[in-house]
Amino acid sequence: MGRERRAVTIYQVAERAGVSIATVSRALRGSPLVAGPTRQRVLRVADELRFRPSRAGRSLAEGQHAANGIVFPDLSGPYYAEVVLGYEEVVAELGRSVLILTTHGRPHAVEKVLELASRVDGMVVMGRTVGDEVVARLAENGLPVVLLARPPIDPAADGAADVVTTVNTDNVGSARVLTEHLLGHGHRRLVFLGDPDESPDVAGRHAGFRAALGGAPAATAPEPVRCAFDVDAGYAAATELFTRDRPDAVMCANDEIALGALRAAEELGVRVPLTGWDDIMAARYAGLTTVRQPMRELGALAARRLDDLISRGRAQPRHQELPTTPVIRTSCGCGDQTRR
Amino acid sequence: MGRERRAVTIYQVAERAGVSIATVSRALRGSPLVAGPTRQRVLRVADELRFRPSRAGRSLAEGQHAANGIVFPDLSGPYYAEVVLGYEEVVAELGRSVLILTTHGRPHAVEKVLELASRVDGMVVMGRTVGDEVVARLAENGLPVVLLARPPIDPAADGAADVVTTVNTDNVGSARVLTEHLLGHGHRRLVFLGDPDESPDVAGRHAGFRAALGGAPAATAPEPVRCAFDVDAGYAAATELFTRDRPDAVMCANDEIALGALRAAEELGVRVPLTGWDDIMAARYAGLTTVRQPMRELGALAARRLDDLISRGRAQPRHQELPTTPVIRTSCGCGDQTRR
DNA sequence: TGCAGTGATGTAAGCGCTTCCACCCCCGAG
DNA sequence: CTCGGGGGTGGAAGCGCTTACATCACTGCA
Numbered sequence: 001m002g003r004e005r006r007a008v009t010i011y012q013v014a015e016r017a018g019v020s021i022a023t024v025s026r027a028l029r030g031s032p033l034v035a036g037p038t039r040q041r042v043l044r045v046a047d048e049l050r051f052r053p054s055r056a057g058r059s060l061a062e063g064q065h066a067a068n069g070i071v072f073p074d075l076s077g078p079y080y081a082e083v084v085l086g087y088e089e090v091v092a093e094l095g096r097s098v099l100i101l102t103t104h105g106r107p108h109a110v111e112k113v114l115e116l117a118s119r120v121d122g123m124v125v126m127g128r129t130v131g132d133e134v135v136a137r138l139a140e141n142g143l144p145v146v147l148l149a150r151p152p153i154d155p156a157a158d159g160a161a162d163v164v165t166t167v168n169t170d171n172v173g174s175a176r177v178l179t180e181h182l183l184g185h186g187h188r189r190l191v192f193l194g195d196p197d198e199s200p201d202v203a204g205r206h207a208g209f210r211a212a213l214g215g216a217p218a219a220t221a222p223e224p225v226r227c228a229f230d231v232d233a234g235y236a237a238a239t240e241l242f243t244r245d246r247p248d249a250v251m252c253a254n255d256e257i258a259l260g261a262l263r264a265a266e267e268l269g270v271r272v273p274l275t276g277w278d279d280i281m282a283a284r285y286a287g288l289t290t291v292r293q294p295m296r297e298l299g300a301l302a303a304r305r306l307d308d309l310i311s312r313g314r315a316q317p318r319h320q321e322l323p324t325t326p327v328i329r330t331s332c333g334c335g336d337q338t339r340r
Numbered sequence: 341m342g343r344e345r346r347a348v349t350i351y352q353v354a355e356r357a358g359v360s361i362a363t364v365s366r367a368l369r370g371s372p373l374v375a376g377p378t379r380q381r382v383l384r385v386a387d388e389l390r391f392r393p394s395r396a397g398r399s400l401a402e403g404q405h406a407a408n409g410i411v412f413p414d415l416s417g418p419y420y421a422e423v424v425l426g427y428e429e430v431v432a433e434l435g436r437s438v439l440i441l442t443t444h445g446r447p448h449a450v451e452k453v454l455e456l457a458s459r460v461d462g463m464v465v466m467g468r469t470v471g472d473e474v475v476a477r478l479a480e481n482g483l484p485v486v487l488l489a490r491p492p493i494d495p496a497a498d499g500a501a502d503v504v505t506t507v508n509t510d511n512v513g514s515a516r517v518l519t520e521h522l523l524g525h526g527h528r529r530l531v532f533l534g535d536p537d538e539s540p541d542v543a544g545r546h547a548g549f550r551a552a553l554g555g556a557p558a559a560t561a562p563e564p565v566r567c568a569f570d571v572d573a574g575y576a577a578a579t580e581l582f583t584r585d586r587p588d589a590v591m592c593a594n595d596e597i598a599l600g601a602l603r604a605a606e607e608l609g610v611r612v613p614l615t616g617w618d619d620i621m622a623a624r625y626a627g628l629t630t631v632r633q634p635m636r637e638l639g640a641l642a643a644r645r646l647d648d649l650i651s652r653g654r655a656q657p658r659h660q661e662l663p664t665t666p667v668i669r670t671s672c673g674c675g676d677q678t679r680r
Numbered sequence: 681t682g683c684a685g686t687g688a689t690g691t692a693a694g695c696g697c698t699t700c701c702a703c704c705c706c707c708g709a710g
Numbered sequence: 711c712t713c714g715g716g717g718g719t720g721g722a723a724g725c726g727c728t729t730a731c732a733t734c735a736c737t738g739c740a
Contacts, residue, residue, distance in 0.1 A: 007481065009696060020720045025698060035718060050481070055458040056405065057696030059396035060725045067439075067459070075428070081421035085414070088442050092452065097459060098440050099407075102428050112432065118395040119407070119437060141347065141390070259625075285599075285625035349726060360690045365728060375688060397726030400695045 008049045017045040028053070067097040068306060069116045069123035071109075071130070075102060077229075077256060078280050079295060080126070083148070086299030087124060094307055096121075103129045110134050117143055122310045124148050124302045128199040139163045144309035146302045150200040152319060165315040167302045167322070169293045171201055174324045175208025178275055178291060179251060181326065183212065185333045187248035187273060188220065193237060193261060194253020195226035202253045205277060209251055222247075227257060234260025242268050249333070250274040255283045255290055262286055262331065273333035289332035293324045348389045357385040368393070407437040408646060409456045409463035411449075411470070415442060417569075417596060418620050419635060420466070423488065426639030427464060434647055436461075443469045450474050457483055462650045464488050464642045468539040479503045484649035486642045490540040492659060505655040507642045507662070509633045511541055514664045515548025518615055518631060519591060521666065523556050525673045527588035527613060533577060533601060534593020535566035542593045545617060549591055562587075567597060574600025582608050589673070590614040595623045595630055602626055602671065613673035629672035633664045 014021040019042060027034045027042035034042075045051075059065050068091050072080045088098045101116050103109040109130050114137075116123065122144035125135055132153040138145050139153075147153070147166040182190060190213065196206040206224060213220075222245075227237035234257030238250070242264060250272055252258035258276030265272045276283055276290040283290050301320060308315040328334055354361040359382060367374045367382035374382075385391075399405050408431050412420045428438045441456050443449040449470050454477075456463065462484035465475055472493045478485050479493075487493070487506040522530060530553065536546040546564060553560075562585075567577035574597030578590070582604060590612055592598035598616030605612045616623055616630040623630050641660060648655040668674055 011696080021697080022699075022720060023718085033718065038718080050477075052454060052458050052481075054400070054696050056396050056399035058698080060394070060400050060727085061696075061698040063725070065396065075421045075425040076418070078416070078418070078421075081415045081418075084440075085416060085442065088415070088440060089444065092442070097456065100424075100428060100438050100440050102425065102432070104429065114392060116437065118392050137390075141392075259621075280621070282620075282622040282625050285622050351726080361727080362691080362729075363689060373688065378688080394726050398728080401726080401728040403695070
């Protein structure tokens with residue numbers, strides 16, 4: 001049987017249709033310089049032969065890939081998944097393919113990002129993945145880059161100015177609002193649970209937290225208690241914290257940490273008001289007060305800005321910040337009436 | 341300043357190093373046919389020039405992409421995200437890139453899948469995305485395909501036999517176990533909430549459900565109540581169901597549906613034992629009895645089988661089924677002692 | 681001293697496509 | 711009746727790489 005079936009090329013279509021490959025190419029891409037009957041014939045033959053143009057050939061000839069990349073640290077937890085989803089949707093709509101790269105904190109990330117760069121016309125780079133020097137290098141080579149959930153890179157960097165753009169959510173402002181909410185409950189000794197050095201997002205949240213505390217007279221905030229992003233890390237850090245100290249309230253860097261802290265408090269039999277961030281699905285069931293971010297929109301927006309960069313050479317708003325909305329449930333100390 | 345920076349090619353490296361492009365190519369890919377000093381020089385120059393080989397050129401010359409694709413219906417909810425994560429990890433480890441394609445139930449999915457096919461050396465196609473005829477067409481062209489969470493295609497299909505493989509979890513068996521658990525509680529009138537026609541996974545779960553009921557004398561199962569996969573759909577369907585009828589217990593096609601049904605029961609003030617599927621994070625907080633699937637492993641396994649297909653021409657086990665584990669919490673009617 | 685063998689390098693032929701440019705034919709205007 | 715012009719088509723030159731094959735300079739052995 002027909003094993004060893006070689007892919008059909010434009011040459012075979014041309015031959016069978018009795019025209020040159022130039023004409024086939026033109027007919028296929030809808031050029032107006034092809035006579036009606038010729039076009040018909042070529043199209044019919046291409047269909048009969050199930051011809052599909054080679055992507056590599058096309059990319060090489062055109063000098064572009066019709067593909068975009070996205071680099072993120074992880075996909076567990078809904079945050080990144082939603083962002084990627086929003087991104088993919090828009091990019092696909094624009095007729096381009098999507099390449100993904102997860103760094104997992106892998107050490108070889110830089111090499112992989114560079115490799116990715118050679119396959120795409122532009123890419124989105126999220127926080128907690130690779131350093132600014134890598135981004136700068138991409139920009140130097142003229143590759144359009146959108147930074148997502150991370151601050152702009154040094155604009156002094158060579159030609160980076162018009163080739164890298166940022167999209168973020170308002171971490172600082174929301175953290176301030178949330179902190180003020182906590183202060184409004186009368187809490188004064190607040191601790192921040194999460195590592196501001198781990199990600200730009202967390203850094204922003206911590207900054208807003210401190211800013212709000214700065215405006216409150218008697219409020220105090222010890223050093224942040226650093227911990228990783230998962231439930232277990234939150235549980236461990238909170239257990240340690242609560243046995244050593246008893247803050248009035250705890251602001252957690254994200255929902256997973258908060259969920260872990262909630263469990264720690266429950267097991268220790270103490271009641272500590274706390275808040276999360278992201279509004280993951282489990283947050284509702286745990287009654288977690290948190291902050292909802294427009295994750296999907298974030299991804300979609302990044303895709304749009306990247307498209308600006310790729311096809312128009314520059315992006316509309318160079319830096320964009322999306323608003324977030326606090327979701328008040330019960331974990332912050334609000335009565336059960338707000339639950340659900 | 342240096343705008344209009346053309347990408348540096350192998351020719352420039354060759355020229356600057358005083359050798360031919362063949363030698364540069366060899367040096368770069370570590371061929372043993374290059375003298376030590378020459379190699380050093382080429383490598384140094386390539387580094388100075390920040391040379392990165394053009395992927396399109398390489399792909400065209402080598403006749404392969406060093407990239408794999410994956411097609412899935414969605415990314416919201418942890419299920420697909422975890423699968424993709426496991427997949428990406430393994431594929432990246434194998435030194436290949438990952439292209440993703442979400443169908444969203446888009447009508448143009450077929451065209452997009454074909455387009456994807458022209459960019460990869462093989463791909464994973466999940467359930468609920470495109471029909472078997474599309475898979476068959478890919479197989480006909482000799483493209484390695486791994487079917488994930490969907491049954492094998494008709495093996496009679498031309499040359500598909502050695503080029504498509506499947507990876508699944510044991511839906512039927514687990515559904516039977518779970519159903520027997522429900523029967524063990526004394527429940528007799530059971531209804532299945534979810535649409536067996538919507539996805540092969542659900543079909544399997546429903547089949548196991550019916551099989552278990554078939555072995556129980558007095559048990560009855562009305563027609564399944566069909567509904568989509570999200571919380572709201574589950575809520576709506578369950579509300580309708582519970583006001584019209586009062587089954588002894590409900591088996592939901594996945595956790596989201598179960599979560600919606602749980603809310604419906606709560607709001608109606610009725611107590612209906614029910615179960616979910618997937619063990620998403622929120623399930624723990626809702627006390628949902630469910631089934632845990634090794635999602636990440638599923639993705640990883642698919643990646644391995646695909647690699648078998650691509651580099652060895654055939655996959656180890658042609659069809660593979662991963663075990664799942666029931667997670668008994670309280671929603672099924674078990675006492676609170678198992679809660680956590 | 682000569683020659684086969686070997687290692688290092690260069691030459692050039694693709695890979696499959698797009699597109700510039702040349703070409704040809706046919707039409708209408710002078 | 712001739713000739714300029716334009717639409718339709720083919721020829722061919724790349725795009726940047728890999729690799730089979732040719733080439734060349736040595737080495738070591740007869």
